[in-house]
Amino acid sequence: MAADETKVLPESYPMNGGDGKVSYARNSFAQRTAVDASKKFISEAIADLLDIEFDPILDSSIGFGIADLGCAAGPNTFYAVQNIIEAVDSKYAKQHQKSKALEYQVFFNDHVNNDFNTLFRTLPSPLRYFPVGVPGSFYGRLFPKDSVHLMHSSNSLNWLSRVPKSVGDINSPAWNADSIYCTGTVKEVVEAYSSQYKKDMENFLNARALELVGGGLLVLVLGGVPNSVTSSQTAIGKDYEILGSCLVDMANKGLISKEKVESFNLPIYYASPNEIEKLIQDNGCFSIVRMETFPGNRKHIYNSQMWTLIVRAGFEAIISNNFGSEMVEELFELYTKKHMDNVSIFSRDDVISLLHLNIVLKRKI
């Protein structure tokens, strides 16, 4: 059932596990910025838009299901969930003064090889909810129908289910040999990436439309490029170029294969607000009931040492998988150095911040 309805076979490159020096748990404060930036927006959206019918007599002790999709290993997911629960509590208290408190069940979702052990061991205490781990790609079904009241995804939907095959294929017009990401400047590469993004988002939205209860909300926090801007003009694009050039340097020194570098691409895509809006409208399952965009904060990118840990926590698995784990240490040493040498790029006026997008969707009945 779950497997049958999964139309994609997603790649899975989890954030670094454990709680050591290069773990995601200890190097996710950049992503925390996104959680903080969305806090007020989400609270208000819940107050204004959450529309679950609670019968004050029958349902005084009903369970309320919250899912965080792409949770990684904390602590960001715990902050996000805490904020959601406070907002739902407040909304519920206004509706039903005399009712008992809701019982929350929180579904922490990520790939099957995410470090759930660390996630569970670092749960905050005391807990205001029943925690649950849900292994699997959110590009397929994860929950029974009509079973979750509010779903949230932060910093996750920029990860595609896979790198589009053509961009790593020397025989394809979309071969992206000179770059490790979708710069937005080569038509065929953009088409390959945006087509994969469209497929992934359709699978995501179709699955969520089945799983959310009526009146529930789907809250998305993700990065995007401003309309008519290419990723190559953004700070994160410049950063990927530095990482890519380190791989080229290592290939030139004969430390890794040049062919592997040319065929390597990140499964990351930043759409524009217009592209995302159209995609949700075309899908047809959800209405966009609230949306805001603003330039993302790039304060962390100026500290090359810290930034290296952030990038490593996110990309070590995919890099190891492609080039072997023995080159990772040297790569990130080189990257820190090169990042430091080029850090002035990130404060240039013509270098654009990625957009921070907050979107609230409601299932069409």
Place this chain on the structure above:
Amino acid sequence: MAADETKVLPESYPMNGGDGKVSYARNSFAQRTAVDASKKFISEAIADLLDIEFDPILDSSIGFGIADLGCAAGPNTFYAVQNIIEAVDSKYAKQHQKSKALEYQVFFNDHVNNDFNTLFRTLPSPLRYFPVGVPGSFYGRLFPKDSVHLMHSSNSLNWLSRVPKSVGDINSPAWNADSIYCTGTVKEVVEAYSSQYKKDMENFLNARALELVGGGLLVLVLGGVPNSVTSSQTAIGKDYEILGSCLVDMANKGLISKEKVESFNLPIYYASPNEIEKLIQDNGCFSIVRMETFPGNRKHIYNSQMWTLIVRAGFEAIISNNFGSEMVEELFELYTKKHMDNVSIFSRDDVISLLHLNIVLKRKI
């Protein structure tokens, strides 16, 4: 909420993680015997006793929640769940010929430091259900009220939430210096253990009574001693005596502390059917709707090499925690040898098999 209602602070000694030579995943075939022995009983109980109202129009796609409490790291939990799903499917098909299939959500529960990563990575494929991991002690609340349709626990309820304090206390009349388990022969020790068991089972039953939906079943598979038999007369008791004598040998050689051996006790208790029945009746939340007992299978205990791995997978954590991990290898080498030298004990006529108990409980409305 979850934390507030947990009245115990359970000790947590998970089964050995990973999938290596001494892992529970590879050394749980003795427990598999219990799963197999319960299969027919559980299928029939579901066919005859499960009493969930499914509205064939409204609920044609309703989710059906199954929990396995104390699941460890597979594969036994997967076999047990598969059997339950087949039985529910069959029951549901008879009730609603034209309805769609149920969507199953399976909650795999164990202590927060259980190896959920291995559990998730070894899930069978293709999956007929949405898998979920639930970290926490089943002696406290785990789920929202009225949220799970069928709960199952196999080979778990013999583990107490803690060793009763008095049995490890040199100043207590219940001090159990000469043994590492509840032999059943010393009144004060029996009282300490059975009192802890009673508290734990009450917490367990109270929590489950809140979490199960009306008409749902609680299926318990556990070991027990025959009425009027002491644990010291059973094969497993003899086995614990061998393990205990290995600890004494190591203390005599000065390899571990004699005091630590004297204060060491396993958090394991085998009640008799009479004791369990009385306890469930006194608790009052559930009716025993079906129960069977028969002598447990002791075929695995004759193979000392294999048996050592089974015992080690279950007890390594608690032994390491008490004596330090550096002694574990030597202990289990000694244990294998001593077990082999004494293996004839297990086929003696006066050595009794532990009972295998299958119990089905139904919440009183």
